[in-house]
Amino acid sequence: MRAWGLACVLFFGLGSVCAQQAQLNKQAKAEVWTGWVSWVMDGDTVLVVRPGQQEPVKLRLDAVDAPEACQPGGAAARDAMIALVLRKPVQVQLLGHDSYGRDIGRLSVDGVDLGAEMVRSGMAWAYRFRTGRGPYAALQRQAKKEKRGLFAGREDPMSPALFRKFNGRCSTN
Numbered sequence: 001m002r003a004w005g006l007a008c009v010l011f012f013g014l015g016s017v018c019a020q021q022a023q024l025n026k027q028a029k030a031e032v033w034t035g036w037v038s039w040v041m042d043g044d045t046v047l048v049v050r051p052g053q054q055e056p057v058k059l060r061l062d063a064v065d066a067p068e069a070c071q072p073g074g075a076a077a078r079d080a081m082i083a084l085v086l087r088k089p090v091q092v093q094l095l096g097h098d099s100y101g102r103d104i105g106r107l108s109v110d111g112v113d114l115g116a117e118m119v120r121s122g123m124a125w126a127y128r129f130r131t132g133r134g135p136y137a138a139l140q141r142q143a144k145k146e147k148r149g150l151f152a153g154r155e156d157p158m159s160p161a162l163f164r165k166f167n168g169r170c171s172t173n
Contacts, residue, residue, distance in 0.1 A: 030105075031094040037085040042069045042170075043077025043124050044115075045102065046085060048092060060102040062095050063134035064115040065127035065160045070170035073123075073150045073157055080123040080149070084114055122149020125159055 038056045039047040043066025047056035066081070067074040085107070093106040107114045118124035119136040122143035126136035144151045151157065 033092050033094070034089060035092060036087060036089050038087070040078055040082045040086055042066055042074060043081050043118060046081065046107070048090060048107075058102045059092060059094075059107065060098055060100075060104050061115045061118070061124075062104050062106055063126065063128055063136055064118055064124040066118060066124040067150065067157070067160055068163055068167075068170045070167075071158070071160065071163045074170070076149070077118070077123045080118065080121060081114070084112075084117060085109055090114075119143065120148075122147075122151045127161075 033050060035048040035050045035057075037046045038049050041047065041058070044061045044064050046059050046061075048059050049056045066077040069075070069078060088109050091108045092103075093108075094103055095105045096103075098104050115124070116136050116139060119126050119139040120143060126134040126140040128134035143149060144156075
C-alpha cells in the first residue's frame with residue numbers, strides 16, 4: 001500500500017483515484033472476527049473476548065463519539081450500549097488502532113451495526129477523526145430532528161470533543 005501511495009503522489013498528485021485505492025486497500029486488510037462483550041466502558045468503548053482467549057481486547061467503535069462517562073448523558077449512553085451488547089456474541093471488523101492503543105472497528109450483533117444504532121437512537125454523535133463527519137451523519141441529523149436520546153433536551157448537548165477540550169478525559173478510559 002505504501003508503494004501505491006507513493007506512486008500516486010509522484011505521478012498523479014493527491015487525486016481522488018489515490019484516495020479511493022488507499023480506502024480499498026484499507027478495507028481489504030480489515031480483519032473480521034467474532035467474540036463476546038465482557039464489559040462496556042462507555043457508549044463507544046467495549047471489552048471484547050476472542051474465542052479461546054482470556055484477556056479481552058479494548059475496542060473503540062469507529063465513526064462515533066459517545067459522551068464521556070463523567071459528562072451529562074454519559075451514563076445513559078453507557079446503559080444503551082450495555083443493553084445492546086453486554087455478554088452477547090458480536091462480530092468485529094477491526095479497522096486499525098488509535099493513539100491510545102485501542103483497536104478501532106465496527107461492531108455488530110445479529111447483523112445490526114452498533115455504531116449506527118447508537119447514533120440513530122441519539123446516544124452518540126457521528127464522528128470521524130480529523131473531518132468531524134462520519135458515515136452516520138444522516139442518522140445524527142434525524143436523531144436531532146426527532147429529539148431522540150441526548151438531543152431530547154431544549155439545548156443541544158455538548159459534544160464529547162468539546163467536553164474533553166474543557167474538562168479532559170474521564171479517568172475510566
